[in-house]
Amino acid sequence: MPMSLLLNLSALLALVPAGLFALRSPGRTGGLFWGLLCVAVTGPLLFVIVSVGSSWRSDLAMALWLAVSASLLVYLLLCWFRREARGLAVLLMPYLFLLSLIATIAGTAPHIVLNEGLPGTWFSAHIAVALATYALLTLAAITGLAIFIKERALKKKRVSSGIAPALPSVADCEKLQGQLLGAAVIVLVCGLVTGIALQNYLTGQPLAFDHKTVLSLVTLGILAALWLVNSRFGMRGRTVARLVLVAYLLLTLAYPGVKFVAEILV
Template identity: 30%
Template sequence: MILPSASPLAWLLALATAVAYALAAAVASRAKAEHGHLAMAPAWTLHAAALAWGLLGSTPHFGFAAALSMTAWLVLTTYAVERQLFPQMRTRWALCALGGVSVLLAALFPGRPLHVSASPWLPLHLTLGIACYGLFAAAVVHAGLMGRAERQIRLAADSNSGIPLLTLERLTFRFVSAGFVLLSATLVAGWLFSEQLYGRAWLWDHKAVFSVLAWITFAVLLLGRSRFGWRGRSAVRVLYAGAALLLLAYVGSRFVLEVVLRRAI
């Protein structure tokens, strides 16, 4: 089956967003720390418009690339909020690259059309899942900053993260906790209301198996932290493992169907 292609307007929005992110990365690297984040506002707005067109346009689509693009946008939104508290955060270049690549991927692989006969509760279910992805992605970003800060401290150098190490650790696990709650809600909704959402009973397919494995991994991580005080590299490795399993659950399975097997259903 031939995969659907993005509309001309979707491509225009994607290209404009990618250019805006590139400009933001260039400008932010030269601007003062307290003003550099303003360069990302136009790109963030265009990214939101591209996402809205993909879901609300003449032919709404959704797929693995759209999920990645929404996740990137949520991470950028989290960054924008945190910069109000920690103006010295220095991750703009990497996040601009993440946003630009993800929005172009969403235009290149727009995914399957959302049928009008779908359940009215399906958008809520998708929203829970994407919000879950966004929270765990934010946790992974903060875990990466935490690891870099620890290495810099061992070398007696400036951590360059702009956030104290203990604050980074607290933020990381707050995102994990919130993501775990949403992941639990998403799995329960999919299990109990699968027939209403998708017109079929719950299936133990790749998406379900990887999602449950991710849930178990995050549950072990939170239990280990609360009962045994897990922290540092060991906890971060478990976080990365759970995030990888969650990525394989929807994004990985849809990538195989849409790109490898060339199927839009």
């Protein structure tokens, strides 16, 4: 078995224990939870570090692995500072496993290595900020999904069955989602600034209005408006959750979606 495939499968399997634990023991957040979460973070992160090496890969598989790694890292920090966020594992881990499985399948496609002449500082900063934005919005979208599930369970009076008991309360989810939205807006603005600097360095033009840029700007507009309106006037949890999911879809189309079309459909 090729070493790259072995590392890929190891990273994929590293997510399984944490996912099974979250599904079979919802609500438990002791030492075993932290141990399995650290394993889940370490697997994809090591795969990314080893795979990238000295040259940057720009393909769908690596984009997905980077998104998974960033989401897990941000989630680990979020769980440390916000105890109620630990209940989101029951939704987040299966979703990230699905992304990792798609990345494993897509990994058979040829790898694309970017030009080594790219400016290291601006390029690295832009990638880091973009991944942080995607991770924050991923967690905000998962929190929105938790609001849907929790409110549906309350409406049908099934709060003690399924995965609903493991999820944070609706009030906690709404508060957490608002904080994640604010952080995503700030980081996305930083991402656009570093993107403009990188684009100006490469082409002499400050902004290229391609599909990625347009979708990113639309996403920023939705998130900023949503954050400001929600923080000032307040909005119903389901309404915010729907708009966050729309913004997440747009950001997904702007980055992994473009690579999927270019590598798989075209």
